[in-house]
Amino acid sequence: MSNFKKLIIEPLRxxxxxxxxxxxxxxCLAVTAKLKPALVMGISVTVVTAFSNLIISCLRKGxxxxxxxxxxxxxxxALVILVDQFLxxxxxxxxxxxxxxxxxxxxxxxxxxxxxxxxxxxxPWESFLDGLGNGLGYSLILVIVAFFRELLGAGTLFGYRxxxxxxxxxxxxxxxxxxxxxxxxxxxxxxxWIQRTRHPELQDNNK
Amino acid sequence: MKKNFRDFFIxxxxxxxxxxxxxxxxLRRYVSQIKPNFVEGGRxxxxxxxxxxxxxxxxxxxxxxxxxxxxxxxxDLKRTMIFVVIALMPTVLFGIWNVGYQHFLATAESVSFxxxxxxxxxxxxxxxxISYVVGLAIEFIFAQIRHHEVNEGxxxxxxxxxxxxxxxxxxxxxxxxxxxxxxIGKEAFGGTGMNIVNPALTARxxxxxxxxxxxxxxxxxxxxLPDATTGPTPLxxxxxxxxxxxxxxxxxxxxxxxxxxETSKIAxxxxxxxxxxxxxxxxxxxxxxxxxxxGMGLIFNVIGATPYMQLPFYYHLLMGGxxxxxxxxxxxxxxxxxxxxxxxxxxxxxGIFAVMIRVINPAYAEGMMLAILLMNVFxxxxxxxxxxxxxxxxxxxxxxxSKTTTK
Numbered sequence: 349m350s351n352f353k354k355l356i357i358e359p360l361r362x363x364x365x366x367x368x369x370x371x372x373x374x375x376c377l378a379v380t381a382k383l384k385p386a387l388v389m390g391i392s393v394t395v396v397t398a399f400s401n402l403i404i405s406c407l408r409k410g411x412x413x414x415x416x417x418x419x420x421x422x423x424x425x426a427l428v429i430l431v432d433q434f435l436x437x438x439x440x441x442x443x444x445x446x447x448x449x450x451x452x453x454x455x456x457x458x459x460x461x462x463x464x465x466x467x468x469x470x471x472p473w474e475s476f477l478d479g480l481g482n483g484l485g486y487s488l489i490l491v492i493v494a495f496f497r498e499l500l501g502a503g504t505l506f507g508y509r510x511x512x513x514x515x516x517x518x519x520x521x522x523x524x525x526x527x528x529x530x531x532x533x534x535x536x537x538x539x540x541w542i543q544r545t546r547h548p549e550l551q552d553n554n555k
Numbered sequence: 556m557k558k559n560f561r562d563f564f565i566x567x568x569x570x571x572x573x574x575x576x577x578x579x580x581x582l583r584r585y586v587s588q589i590k591p592n593f594v595e596g597g598r599x600x601x602x603x604x605x606x607x608x609x610x611x612x613x614x615x616x617x618x619x620x621x622x623x624x625x626x627x628x629x630x631d632l633k634r635t636m637i638f639v640v641i642a643l644m645p646t647v648l649f650g651i652w653n654v655g656y657q658h659f660l661a662t663a664e665s666v667s668f669x670x671x672x673x674x675x676x677x678x679x680x681x682x683x684x685i686s687y688v689v690g691l692a693i694e695f696i697f698a699q700i701r702h703h704e705v706n707e708g709x710x711x712x713x714x715x716x717x718x719x720x721x722x723x724x725x726x727x728x729x730x731x732x733x734x735x736x737x738x739i740g741k742e743a744f745g746g747t748g749m750n751i752v753n754p755a756l757t758a759r760x761x762x763x764x765x766x767x768x769x770x771x772x773x774x775x776x777x778x779x780l781p782d783a784t785t786g787p788t789p790l791x792x793x794x795x796x797x798x799x800x801x802x803x804x805x806x807x808x809x810x811x812x813x814x815x816x817e818t819s820k821i822a823x824x825x826x827x828x829x830x831x832x833x834x835x836x837x838x839x840x841x842x843x844x845x846x847x848x849x850g851m852g853l854i855f856n857v858i859g860a861t862p863y864m865q866l867p868f869y870y871h872l873l874m875g876g877x878x879x880x881x882x883x884x885x886x887x888x889x890x891x892x893x894x895x896x897x898x899x900x901x902x903x904x905x906g907i908f909a910v911m912i913r914v915i916n917p918a919y920a921e922g923m924m925l926a927i928l929l930m931n932v933f934x935x936x937x938x939x940x941x942x943x944x945x946x947x948x949x950x951x952x953x954x955x956x957s958k959t960t961t962k
Binding site: 519520521523524525526528534537538541 | 725727739743761764765766767768769
C-alpha cells in the first residue's frame with residue numbers, strides 16, 4: 349500500500365513534473381492568468397495522463413517497440429479529443445478561454461514522459477496511480493501559480509472580487525505584470541527556489 | 556615620529572590578540588570589545604554579517620587574502636560605490652529642485668528657490684528613504700541567512716531606483732519594486748556581483764509593466780499636478796505624434812518634466828566626468844552608447860519617413876533617460892561585458908536599440924531602459940564570442956607560424 353501512496357504523493361513533492369523535472373512549462377505560462385481555467389486544465393491533464401498511462405500499460409506487451417510512439421500518440425489523441433468534447437459540452441466558457449491549449453495537451457511533455465518512463469515498464473494499476481499523481485502534481489503548481497496571478501493581477505479569485513473596494517480607494521492597484529506570461533515563469537521560479545531550499549537533495553551539485 | 560609609527564603597528568598586531576593599547580580610539584575599543592559576541596559561538600552569532608557590515612563601515616576591514624599571491628587594489632568595492640554615489644549627487648540635487656520647479660510651473664505660482672527645493676525634498680526624500688530601508692533590510696536578511704558579508708552594492712542601487720522613477724510614484728510601489736529588484740533581480744542569482752540585469756532597471760521595468768498608469772502618460776511626470784493640466788515629457792509628446800518640443804537648451808540644462816534624475820544633462824555630465832577621471836566607469840561603453848545613438852539618429856534622418864525620424868539626431872541624446880542610462884546604467888561593471896571589444900559592441904547596440912525603440916515603437920516612449928536590459932542579457936554571450944574569436948585567431952597564428960618554421 350505504501351508503494352501506491354508513494355506513487356501519488358511523491359509527484360506532488362520531490363518528483364514534481366513542473367518544479368523538479370521542469371516539464372509542461374508552456375501550458376503553465378499560458379493558462380494560469382485565471383484560477384478557473386488553470387483548475388480545469390489541471391483536471392484535464394490529470395485525466396489524460398492517468399488513463400493514457402492505464403491504457404498503454406495494458407497494451408505494453410503487445411506494442412512493437414519501433415512504432416510505440418505512434419501508438420502512444422493515438423491513445424493520447426483519442427483521450428484529448430474526449431476531454432475536449434466534454435469541456436465543450438459542460439463548461440463551454442472555460443473551454444473557449446483555454447482554446448487551443450486543450451488540444452495541445454497531446455504535446456504536453458508530462459503525458460509522453462510518463463508513458464515512456466513509467467507506463468511502458470509497469471503494471472496497469474501502478475501506471476494509473478503514477479499518471480494520477482503526476483497529473484495532480486502538475487495541477488497543484490498550476491493552481492498555486494494561478495492563485496497568485498489572479499489575486500494580485502485582477503484582485504479576484506474564481507472571478508469573485510476578493511480585494512475589497514476600500515483598498516483600491518486607498519491607492520492600491522492591480523499588478524499588470526501578473527497578467528503577463530513572464531510573471532508565471534517568475535512565480536514558478538520562486539516555487540522552485542523555496543522547494544530546493546527546503547529539500548537540499550534536489551539542488552544540483554556542480555561545484 | 557618613526558618610533559611612534561612602529562609602535563602603532565605593534566599595537567595593532569597585539570590588538571588582534573586581545574590587548575588594547577591606549578591610543579586606539581574609544582570607538583575601536585568598544586567595537587573590539589563587543590566583537591566576541593558576534594563571532595562563531597558567540598551569543599549573537601546569528602547577527603554576524605550585520606555586525607561585520609557595521610564594523611567595516613566604520614573601519615578598514617582587517618581581512619587579508621589567504622591563498623596564493625595576489626595584489627589587492629586599494630580601491631575596493633566600498634570606495635568604488637562611494638565614488639558613484641558622489642557622482643550621482645549633482646543629479647540628485649538638481650532632480651529634487653526640479654520636482655519643485657516643475658510643480659510650481661504647472662500651478663503657475665512664482666515662489667522662491669528655497670520653496671521649490673523644500674517642496675522637491677518633501678516629495679523626493681521619502682522615496683530615497685523607502686528604497687534604502689527596504690533594499691538594505693532584504694540585503695541584511697539574505698546576508699544573515701547565507702552567512703555572507705553584507706555587500707555595498709545596494710548603496711548605489713538604492714539611490715538609482717528613485718532617480719529613474721517619476722516624482723509622483725506612490726511610496727508602496729517604490730517599496731514593492733525595490734523588493735522585487737533585490738530578491739528576483741539580485742539575490743536569486745547569488746547577490747552583489749552575480750546579477751544578470753541591472754537591479755535598478757529591474758525595479759523600473761517591474762513598475763513599468765505592472766503599473767503602466769503610474770509610469771507613463773502625461774500625468775505622472777510632475778508632482779501633484781493640478782487637474783485638467785498635463786505635463787508630458789518630450790518623449791511622450793513625440794510618441795503622441797507632436798513635435799512641439801522644448802528647446803534643445805532647456806532639455807540640456809534640465810527644466811523639463813521627467814524622472815527624478817534624468818532631466819538635467821549638465822548634472823549627469825558632471826557625474827560622468829568624475830566617473831571617467833577616477834576610471835570607475837568604462838569610457839568605451841559611454842562613448843560607444845553615444846556613437847550608436849548618433850549613428851542610428853543619422854540613419855533615421857536620412858530615411859526621414861515620419862516627423863519623428865526627421866528630428867535632429869542630437870535630440871535623442873537630450874531627451875528622456877538616454878544620458879542617465881548611458882552614464883550610470885550601461886556602465887554598471889557587473890552587467891556589462893568584461894572584454895574591451897565586447898564593451899564596444901554592447902555600447903553600440905544599446906545606443907542603436909534605444910533610438911530604434913523610441914522612433915519605431917510608439918508603445919514604448921522610452922527605449923533606453925529596454926535597450927540596456929536587453930543588452931545586459933546578451934553581455935555574457937558577447938564576451939563568450941569575443942573570447943572564442945580571440946582563441947581561434949591565436950590558434951590560427953600558431954599554426955601558420957609552426958608551418959613556416961618547419962619549412
